[in-house]
Each structure stands twice: as C-alpha cells, then as structure tokens.
Amino acid sequence: MIGTLVVKDIKLFVRNRFFLIVTALGLVLYPIIYFLIPDQVDESLGMAFYIEDRESALYQRLTDEPGDYVLFDTEAEMLTALQETGDYFVGLSLPADLSAAAARGEAVELNAYYAPGVPAEARQIFHDVLVLFANAVNPETLANLTRFNETEFVLGNDLMGAPLSLRDRFVPLFLVFIVMIEIFGLATLLNRDVENGTARALITGPLRLHQFFAGKALMGLILAFGQLLFLSAVMGVLGVSTLLLLTTLLLGSFLMVGTGFFVAALAKDNTSAMAWAIVFIIPMVIPSMTVLLPGLSTGWMEIIPSYYFVDSLHRILNFGAGWADVSRNLAMLLIGGAATLAIGTTAIRRKF
C-alpha cells in the first residue's frame, strides 16, 4: 500500500508544473553554475611598484630578483595597470629620497594604491609589512631588529598549495539549496491531501493513517535523496568517502522530510504552506553561507538543524573528514529530523 501511495505522489509531483519546473531548473542550473565557477585559487598577491630613483639599491634588487611584483616606468602606467588588469592588489609609489629620508630618521611619504575590494585586514597587513620594510632599509634600526626563529604549525589539513576553490565551497551550498526546495514540495503535497479530503478518503479505506504518513515520508525521502544523489554525481563528489557521504545525504533528506511535515502541520492552505515553507527555508540556508564566507560563522548557528548537514558536507567533501569527525553532526541531523517529523505528524493528526 505504501508503495502505491509513493507512486501516486511521485505522479502528482511530476504533473505539477510548478514543482517540475523548479526541480528541473535546480538540477540543470546548479551543475551549469558549478562548472562555470573557477575550480582553482590564485594564491599569488601581485604587487606593482614605481620607484622614482632607478639608481637605488632597492630598484636594482627588485630588478635582479623577479617575484610577484612588476616594476613600472611611470606612476601613471602603474595606476592604469592596477585599475584595468586586476592582477595586482596594491601598487606602491616610492619617492626618490626614500633611502636618504629613512637614514635621516624622517617620515617617508609613500602612496599605496589598493585595488577595489581589497579587505581592510589585507591593507593592515600590508601596512605592517611596509613598516618592517622601512625599518629594514634603515641602517640604524636594521642593527636593532629583533630576530627570532619561527616554527609553523598548521591545525588540520594544510591547504597551502591546495586551497579550497570557490567551486569546492559551492558544493554544500548547492546540495542544501536543492534539498530545501523540496520542503515546499512535500509540505504542499501533504497539505493538499489533508485540505482536499483525499487523505480522509484514503483512511476510510484499508489504508491506515500511519501508512499514509509513511508513504508521504518515503516519497519525500526519495525525492530529496534522489536529487542529492544526482547532483552529487554530476558534480563528481560521490567518490569522496562514499558511504559517509551517502549517509549524510540521507540524513539531510530526512531532516527535509521532518521539516516538510512540520510546515504542513502549520499550514492552513496551499498559500500558507508556501509562506511557512519560505519562513523555514531561509534560515535553513543560512549555515551554507558560512562555507562561502567563513567569517559569518557564529555559535548561534548551531541551533539551525541544517547547520549539521552543511558542516558535515563541508568537512567530508573539503577536508576529508571521517565518521568520527562528523558523528555528532549526523546524530544531530537524525534527532532534528525525527523531532520535526514527530511534531509534524502529531499536529497533522489533529486535522482529521
């Protein structure tokens, strides 16, 4: 009987033009966007220099030792390149009397031109480097520089030389987006069955209410998991810790099913189902933004159940996390899904 219900619901889903278009768009557009996003990170920080005194030791040194910088003949050329090429994050114009003024202990006037979009933190770091540089070219302070031996430790995977590309960061985002849309689909299908009386017609036949709920939950799980599986396969991430990834995708789908039931319980009609779905989908998507912009991540985000889905995906796909690393997340996903499903089914029962 449950199988019959699932087939019926999938048929209804496919015949609903809105659901079909939204789902198809997601399954087609997300992979296209995925492959358009750069899969490599340019780690170099290009710098542009204009040094007025071509006889200076600094000019000779920069000419003799090529690096991630380019020397320009005029300040105007440097500024044009800085604005138009996007290859440099800063351009430095060094006056002719730099060394002499530094030697005299006088303040040196420097113009630092930053490319648009360079964050304040980067500017501050560059400023500190400049101070060190100024001291390094001053013979008096050079003698008194504190010297130290540094030992580097990298906590977690050392991403030097293999940083996370924007494409990598987008994978959890796409997976969360595609599954969250199904909250709306499931909630609407469920709500229609209750509001239109078809659920009542079914349960005044041999079908029992728990079977009706089981059918709906299974249909939601198949829809969500199927789409996650498809998208993962297209993006080529299924080979990464396959069993762990599949488990995470399944539990993420389960959380979606629970949330769909919860939304359906709150809804009075199809319009309010859509409104309630949006109310839940927006916060559920927020944790995935922290993968793109890690600075947004804060402790309170852990109260959003989808955080555990996003965090697990991010760790598994981008940092090679294993079962032990994400077991707490998976447990939280299971609890979140079960809790919302239990509350949702209890509330929907009252509508009969």
Next chain:
Amino acid sequence: MLSVEDLSYTYPGGTEAVRGIDFTIEKGEIFGFLGPSGAGKSTTQKVLIRLLRGFQGHVTVLGKPLNEWDDSYYEQVGVAFELPNHYQKLTATENLALFRSLYSGETHDPANLLEMVGLEEDADTRLSQFSKGMQMRLNFVRALLHKPDLLFLDEPTTGLDPVNGQKIKEIIRAQKEAGRTIFLTTHDMTVADQICDRVAFIIDGKITLIDSPRNLRLQHGERRVRVEFHRDGLSSPAQQAEFPLDGLGDNSEFLEVLRNNPIETIHTQEATLEDIFIETTGRTLT
C-alpha cells in the same frame, strides 16, 4: 446489520454533538438520516466510519462491536463524502485504480463503474477538468468500488442535474436490491422520501422521530383530497375545494364537482417529509 444504542459524542473542545441516540438498520435497508447543518449527522457518520473514536454508548456493525473491528472494517464498508475529494491531477480511471489497489477483496472494474454513472467518455480526463456534478458521480461510484456490504452516503445527489440525480437514486435502489445496506445522510427530503425505507430526524444531537416516509406521511398528513376545477367552463378561473378522504365515494358534493366541471388537478393532502420535519422539530432543514 447496524445497531446504535445510547450513542453520545463530545468533541475535545466540549461540544456535545450527539446526545444518546438509538437506532437500528436492517440488512438491505436504505436508512435516511435527516437533519439541518450542525444537527449531529456528520458526527454520527464519522463515528460509524471510525474517523472519530472515543464515543460513549454501544455500536454494533455487521455483527461486531465497532471498537472490536480491525482494519478489515473498511473492506466491508464504503464511504462517499458530501464534498468530492479526488486527486485533481489524476484521471478518473487513475483515481479509481488507486483506491482499488488498496483493497484486498474482489473489486469492480473502474471502467464499469464509470459507465454506470455516464462518465465512460471522460475516463482519461483529469479531475481538474471535471464539473462538480461529474466529481460527485465519481465520488459516489468510488464508494461502490470494493462491493461493500454497508454504504455510507453523504448527500449523494448534491450538485447533480435531475437526470444524473435520478440515475444515482436508481443505482442506490439497485444496491439495495443486491442486498446492500445504505446509511444515507441528507437534508434533501425529496430524495429521502423517494428512496429511503426509513428515515430518522436528528436535531441538536438527538433523534426526534424514526419511521418509514409512508407512515410519517400518513400519520402527519390530513386525510383530505384537494380538487382544482373550473366552475363555468375552462375559460373561468380555477377554483379549489377539499373533501375528506373517508367516505369520498359517497360524498355527493365531491361527485357533483367531478361530474359537472372540468377538473384541473386532484391531490391527496398527505404531508411532505419537510412539513413533518418542521412540525415535529420546529426547525427547517436549512
């Protein structure tokens, strides 16, 4: 077939919808449950189709207490709701096939059922394109799908044109002839009068009267006959006269009217079910 003793039901909010009602329905009987909105008809039907649990009293259906029935109950009973409740994105055949697949026993072929109510040409049309009347006819035959012994029909002719309404009434009578028992909930007194063997009036959760429509008409109607006739030829205005039914053949005044005047109509003055309902309950059915 169905026995209800001292049935009461109070909703969780405290509303007492049914207050100690008693009735029995014999096998092969069409039993009409009549009353205005909010009288307790739907609550009683919901109890009987086990949508509402936690009732007080004793209900026996098909020889077994209602509480003791398991899920096989729904293999024995068929339910047609007042409002059509179908999957609008599925065709008529798909809707029936879906419900048919849930039953384990013998079932009708959906095509035959659709033909029975004149929907055979619309078998592959999605329900979203059906009129309300077409949906009601489908609603009705869905209840017959698994050949149940007991049918619960809620306002089965609502929204139907006279031809289709008549067709549904004939099918209901045919079900009775086939030995099925029918519990008909309606506020349409004409339908009840035409097809019910017995009717019960329910108001404010209590049954006020149970009898056959014929008996009710005879008990509550006037034993008189009303004649409309033209005293001075067909061009003159029609006049009315009433005569007692008893001794009518010897009533010289009546016989004189018949012999000497063109007669327009002659009607006995038994009460309609609606008249009796208003008389016994003091309420109308709206």
